[in-house]
Amino acid sequence: MHQSDEQRIECAARGLLRGIGQLAQALFRTGGFGLTRSQVAVLDALEDAPRRVTALAACTGMVQPRVTVVLQSLEERGLATRERSAADRRVVQASLTPTGRELLEQGRRRMAAALLRGLDAGVEDSERAVGAARDALTVLSDAMIASNAMTTAQTTDTVHTMNTTDSMNTTDSMDKDSEAT
Numbered sequence: 001m002h003q004s005d006e007q008r009i010e011c012a013a014r015g016l017l018r019g020i021g022q023l024a025q026a027l028f029r030t031g032g033f034g035l036t037r038s039q040v041a042v043l044d045a046l047e048d049a050p051r052r053v054t055a056l057a058a059c060t061g062m063v064q065p066r067v068t069v070v071l072q073s074l075e076e077r078g079l080a081t082r083e084r085s086a087a088d089r090r091v092v093q094a095s096l097t098p099t100g101r102e103l104l105e106q107g108r109r110r111m112a113a114a115l116l117r118g119l120d121a122g123v124e125d126s127e128r129a130v131g132a133a134r135d136a137l138t139v140l141s142d143a144m145i146a147s148n149a150m151t152t153a154q155t156t157d158t159v160h161t162m163n164t165t166d167s168m169n170t171t172d173s174m175d176k177d178s179e180a181t
Helices: 005-031 037-046 051-061 064-076 098-120 124-181
Strands: 080-084 092-096
Touching: 005 037, 005 098, 037 051, 037 064, 037 080, 037 092, 037 098, 051 064, 051 092, 064 080, 092 098, 098 124
Parallel strands: none
Antiparallel strands: 080 092
């Protein structure tokens, strides 16, 4: 039996997701962070700049109450801080502390070392293999982000069109009601 292109891609996607998940789990374990995945995800999201809780939720895929709980635990461990924004006192900004940054860097070094050990055991040009994997994941990620952006734009256009149509229908109804009186 011959598989269609769609079936082959679906099968490859399942294998890719499974492989990415297994690799992520193995690397996370070797990182030795002493934290949950959620805690590491929040620290990672804070690495480049302080962020609002809402931005952390969007970035990590967690709901805001969960991010708040995670931030509280990170703050208790001295890995992150939360402060009110000087510009808008309603806004809480979370930041990575030097201790949190160091924990991330140490964990990533352990992860990289474990990955290299694994590659050295059976891959001839490990640097090229990692580069090729990174490049392939970047292409796939960029394609998914673009696709999601298009889907979001199409959904927004559809909702806008529906709202415009509803508005026009309401106006037409009101016009007919006016004419009837």
